[in-house]
Amino acid sequence: MSNEPAYLTKGPDAVLMRLLKGLTHDVTNRRLIILLVALVVVFGLLIGERFFSQATVQSMAFQLPELGILSLAMMITLVSGGLNLAIISTANLCALTMAYIMTTHVPGAEGFIWVGWQIIAICAGLAVAAVIGLLNGFVIAYLGVSPILTTLGTMTMVKGIAIGMTRGNVLSGLPEPIVFIGNGTVYGIPTAMIVFAIVAIPVAIMLGRTPTGAATYMIGSNEKATRYSGIDTKRVILRVYLISSLLAAIAGLVMMARFNSANASYAESYLLVTILAAVLGGVDPMGGFGKIAGLILSLIILQVISSAFNLLNFSQFLTLAIWGTILVAVMAVPNIRRRLGFAD
Amino acid sequence: MHDLFQRLKRRHEFWLASVIAVLVVYLSIATQGFLTLQNLFDLLTSYAFLGILAAGLLVVLISGGIDISFTATASIAQYITMLLANKYGLDWFSVFAIAIIVGLVLGAINAVLIDRLQISSIIVSIATLNIFYGLLVFVTGGKYIYSLPSWFGKGIYWFEYVDAEEISYGLNLQILALFVMFTITWLLLNRTNIGRQIYALGGNREAAQRLGFNVFRLNILVYCYMGLTAGVASLIQAQLAQSVAPTVLVGKELDVLAAVVLGGASLAGGVGTVLGTILGLALLAIMQNGLILIGVSSYWSQFFVGLVILLSVSATALSARRKRKGNLIE
Numbered sequence: 288m289s290n291e292p293a294y295l296t297k298g299p300d301a302v303l304m305r306l307l308k309g310l311t312h313d314v315t316n317r318r319l320i321i322l323l324v325a326l327v328v329v330f331g332l333l334i335g336e337r338f339f340s341q342a343t344v345q346s347m348a349f350q351l352p353e354l355g356i357l358s359l360a361m362m363i364t365l366v367s368g369g370l371n372l373a374i375i376s377t378a379n380l381c382a383l384t385m386a387y388i389m390t391t392h393v394p395g396a397e398g399f400i401w402v403g404w405q406i407i408a409i410c411a412g413l414a415v416a417a418v419i420g421l422l423n424g425f426v427i428a429y430l431g432v433s434p435i436l437t438t439l440g441t442m443t444m445v446k447g448i449a450i451g452m453t454r455g456n457v458l459s460g461l462p463e464p465i466v467f468i469g470n471g472t473v474y475g476i477p478t479a480m481i482v483f484a485i486v487a488i489p490v491a492i493m494l495g496r497t498p499t500g501a502a503t504y505m506i507g508s509n510e511k512a513t514r515y516s517g518i519d520t521k522r523v524i525l526r527v528y529l530i531s532s533l534l535a536a537i538a539g540l541v542m543m544a545r546f547n548s549a550n551a552s553y554a555e556s557y558l559l560v561t562i563l564a565a566v567l568g569g570v571d572p573m574g575g576f577g578k579i580a581g582l583i584l585s586l587i588i589l590q591v592i593s594s595a596f597n598l599l600n601f602s603q604f605l606t607l608a609i610w611g612t613i614l615v616a617v618m619a620v621p622n623i624r625r626r627l628g629f630a631d
Numbered sequence: 632m633h634d635l636f637q638r639l640k641r642r643h644e645f646w647l648a649s650v651i652a653v654l655v656v657y658l659s660i661a662t663q664g665f666l667t668l669q670n671l672f673d674l675l676t677s678y679a680f681l682g683i684l685a686a687g688l689l690v691v692l693i694s695g696g697i698d699i700s701f702t703a704t705a706s707i708a709q710y711i712t713m714l715l716a717n718k719y720g721l722d723w724f725s726v727f728a729i730a731i732i733v734g735l736v737l738g739a740i741n742a743v744l745i746d747r748l749q750i751s752s753i754i755v756s757i758a759t760l761n762i763f764y765g766l767l768v769f770v771t772g773g774k775y776i777y778s779l780p781s782w783f784g785k786g787i788y789w790f791e792y793v794d795a796e797e798i799s800y801g802l803n804l805q806i807l808a809l810f811v812m813f814t815i816t817w818l819l820l821n822r823t824n825i826g827r828q829i830y831a832l833g834g835n836r837e838a839a840q841r842l843g844f845n846v847f848r849l850n851i852l853v854y855c856y857m858g859l860t861a862g863v864a865s866l867i868q869a870q871l872a873q874s875v876a877p878t879v880l881v882g883k884e885l886d887v888l889a890a891v892v893l894g895g896a897s898l899a900g901g902v903g904t905v906l907g908t909i910l911g912l913a914l915l916a917i918m919q920n921g922l923i924l925i926g927v928s929s930y931w932s933q934f935f936v937g938l939v940i941l942l943s944v945s946a947t948a949l950s951a952r953r954k955r956k957g958n959l960i961e
Contacts, residue, residue, distance in 0.1 A: 372885070426945055431952060433899075436892055436944040439885060444937025451931040555882065559699070559757045566754050573751065604773075608765030611758040618758075619748040 315569035318620065319584040322613075326588065330595040343594060345477065349470075351590045352483035353542055354557060354564065355583070359490055360534035361561040362582055366494065367527045368507040368574025369427060369434030375558045376446040377419050377532050378539030379551055381412035383449055385540060386458040386549035393462045405462060412536050419445055420532025424525035449551035459548035469544025479541050486537055491579040493530070503527055507574025563614050564589055588613070641954070643895035643947060647910040654917050662924040670920070672806070678916045679805035680868040682909075684887045685894075686816040687860030689908045692891060693820070694853040695833035695900025696752035699884040700741060703763035704858055705865035706880045708733040710767060712866060713776050713875045716783060726783065730862035737763060738858025739851060746850045764881050776875040786870050805867045812860060817905040819856070829853060833900025889940055890915055895947070914939065 330338050337343065357374055364371040388408035396404050419441060426437045471478045494500040502523045505513040514520045543549045562572070568585030570577030589610055596606045639645040658665040684701055691698045708730040716726050737759075744755045791801035820826040832839045832849050840846055869875050894911025896903030918939060922932045 426941065430945050430948050432944045432948040435898055437941070439889055439892070440937050440941030440944060442885075442937070443889065443940060444934055447931065447934025447937050451928070451934050454928075454930050559760065562754075562757055563761065572754055602769045602772075604765040604768035606765070607761045608769065611761030611765065614758040615744060615748070615750065615755065615762075618750045618754060619744075622748050622750075 313569065313578065313581065316578075316581050316584060318617065319568070319581065319588065322617070323584060323588050323591065326591055326595075330591065334595060334598050337598060338595060341475075343598065345472075345475070347590050347594050348480045349477045349545075350593070351586055352477070352479040353538060353545065353554070354560065354589070355483045355586050356486055356534055356538035356541060357554075357557055358561040358564040358568075358582055358586060359487060359579075360531045360538065362565040362568075362570055362577060362579075363490065363494065363503065363527055363534075364434065364531050365562070365565050365570050365572060366507050366574060366577045367503045367524060368510060369524070369527070370438060370562075371423065371528065371531045371535075372435065372438040372558065373419065373423060373442040373445055374531065374535040374538070374561065375553075375555055376442045376449065376551075377416055377535040378542060379549065379553055380419070380445050380449045380539075381416050381536035382539035382543035382549035382553075383453060383458060383551065384415050385409055385412035386461060386543055389461050389465065390458055401462075405464060409540065412540065413533060416532040416536035416539075417529060420529035421525065423532065424528035427528065428521040428524035446551060453551055455551060457548050457550045461543065461547055465540075465544050466547050467544070469541060469547070479545065482537065482541055486534065487579060487583070490530070490534070494579065499523055499526055504575055507571070507576070509575075560589075560610070563610060567614050567617055644904065644907050644910055646946070647894070647907065647914060647943075651910060651914055651917060654914075654921060658917070658921045658924065662921070664924050665921065672803075674916050674920055675809060676803060676805045676871065678912060679809040680864050680871070681883070681887055681890060682809050682912050683812045683860050683864040683867070685890045685908050685912055686812050686905070687857040687864075688887055688891050689894070689896055689903050689905065690816060690820065690829065691752075691853055691857050692896045692898060693833045693900060693903045694829045694849065695836060696745065696850070696853065697888075697898065698741060698752065698756045698854060698857050699888070700737070700756040700760040700763060701857055701861040701887070702880045702882065702884045703760050703767065704734055704737045704861040705868070706877050707737065707763055707767050708862040709865035709869050709875050709880075710771060710776070710877055713779060713783075713869060716780050717776070717778065720780065722782075723787075726866060727863065730866050731859050732862075734858030734860070734862030734865075735855045736858070738855040738861075741858075742847075742851045742854035745854070746847050760881070760884070767877050771877050773877055775877075779869070779873065779875070783870060784873055804870055808863055808867045812863060813905060813909065816860075820905060825849070825852065830901055833902070835901070889936075893940060893943055914943075 357378065360374045361371055385408045388411055389405060392404040393401060393408070423434075423437055423441055426432050426441075427434050468478050468482060473481060492500075494503065502513065502518050502520070505516075505518070506520050506523060510520055539549075542554055546553065564585050565577065565582055566572055567588070568577065568583070569581035592609055592613070593603070593606045596603070596609070655666075664670055684705070687701065688698060711733055712726050712730045715721065715729060721729075741752075741755055741759055744750060744759070745752045748755075787804040787807070789802040789807070818826075820829065828839070828844050828849055829852075831842070832844060832846065836846070839849075865880070868880070872879075890912045891903070891908055892898065892911070893914060894903070894907035894909070896907065915936060918935060919932050922935055923929055927935075
């Protein structure tokens with residue numbers, strides 16, 4: 288018993304933490320699971336059967352991927368000790384690029400060419416994202432500008448391009464297969480959820496199983512030490528911002544599909560929420576720590592709160608307030624434990 | 632003379648001022664409307680809101696923290712003050728007192744969370760932004776306040792002056808508040824012991840603590856000052872807009888941050904001057920104003936703002952790197 292870490296032996300939540308020992312090694316994840324179960328029980332009691340109905344669960348699965356993919360884009364830069372404020376504007380500019388090609392070239396085409404234009408459109412969106420990502424990565428890694436300033440600049444510039452090109456107008460009327468990505472289901476599972484899974488798994492593998500991923504965590508902990516250990520930190524940072532940007536483009540595709548339109552200023556309120564989601568999921572805002580599993584748990588928690596509040600007819604703004612409160616509460620747990628004498 | 636230039640060259644403010652000077656000369660020659668008293672007053676009036684907030688954020692950045700909840704603080708201060716003003720009449724002194732008190736209280740909440748729970752300031756302020764803003768819109772239902780007390784709607788004009796074309800201008804509430812807040816911030820940072828402590832805290836927190844500075848008290852002061860500026864800024868914005876909208880201000884926090892960092896303040900803390908912040912703000916204001924005057928569609932103005940931010944921070948980083956290399960050789 289004496290070798291056990293403190294969080295398993297001391298404190299009011301020790302019993303619960305011990306119960307979850309077999310499930311996950313991560314302390315943050317165990318706390319998040321406890322929080323999630325508690326929320327589900329409370330909302331289940333308040334709302335009743337409707338909370339567990341197929342319609343509710345499915346609507347949660349429809350809403351989660353947008354914020355989910357954007358949070359992934361934010362998360363990998365946070366892990367590297369940086370930040371990407373340009374994700375929303377990147378998503379919107381890429382969506383506009385895709386929507387522009389799709390609305391101008393797809394309607395007249397047929398057969399292979401019809402499919403071809405849609406693929407070209409998506410590739411063009413990804414290419415735009417790649418340019419933005421490389422610009423971010425270059426300025427941060429090779430010029431040594433702090434990530435928050437760099438991406439504040441690119442965020443404003445990219446949004447400026449989107450507004451300048453569209454004059455603030457909405458592009459709408461996308462082809463069927465694209466709309467399906469946002470609104471269709473495969474065997475009852477929303478397509479957007481499948482896209483999220485397809486995107487999240489390689490990112491998880493990249494972070495957990497590849498040299499680039501390992502280097503990303505190391506850079507987040509101590510960039511100088513990583514550089515002196517012989518790793519080309521600049522190239523890794525460049526890659527991190529490139530991947531972040533590409534993820535933002537995919538989020539843009541999902542958003543565009545769901546709304547069946549694209550605009551320069553969609554989803555702007557998500558920007559700070561992605562940081563909230565990542566940090567709630569155990570990502571250290573100073574860099575070096577954070578796992579995809581934690582992020583997904585935190586996304587589910589945020590979505591459960593949002594959907595339950597919706598069923599309870601509470602305002603979506605109350606949801607925002609509760610999200611903020613939960614973030615502070617979860618971040619405060621280690622400190623409160625220390626004060627009570629249950630140091631981790 | 633050569634020495635003076637060498638010394639100036641190292642100052643961030645010198646480069647900013649040079650760019651602004653070039654812009655001003657160009658715009659004065661190229662356009663009719665730029666170098667007029669009216670344009671100057673209009674610019675000062677419309678940028679006073681961002682400017683006052685920038686003064687508050689500068690102090691927070693120098694102390695090594697960051698705050699992005701101030702737009703929500705301003706929205707709440709504005710709403711509560713104008714509700715009370717509509718109900719009880721009130722006067723200039725009491726509306727500012729109420730707005731400032733609301734700002735101080737919300738700022739203190741940030742400071743307590745940051746200092747006592749040891750959570751990083753960016754996370755706390757993201758959380759409190761959502762909490763403050765969410766609760767405000769939830770409680771008010773997002774309803775606008777259109778009718779303000781008539782004395783408030785009229786505003787304040789000193790030294791009113793009507794020119795030949797019957798356009799009147801003068802020292803209005805916005806410009807006055809802007810000057811007062813920048814002066815107070817300058818005095819706080821440069822002429823008080825506390826100001827030196829704030830620089831020291833941002834420069835090296837550990838050292839400041841060991842020197843026996845009361846870090847908690849300094850944090851309270853810094854975030855409360857941010858709240859105070861948010862309270863003042865919120866009222867002059869309401870006076871200019873002639874209405875109170877709970878959803879309009881949130882979202883502008885990064886604009887303010889951009890102005891302050893353009894002015895040379897470092898996010899790492901310990902660095903930043905009031906003059907730099909004024910110049911950063913002036914650059915943004917003059918550029919946006921100039922683009923419109925030379926006939927660039929206003930849809931493109933945001934693009935140029937982003938471009939200037941990116942170029943400016945890159946240039947600063949490059950010159951800082953050159954300086955470091957130079958020091959090694961010396």
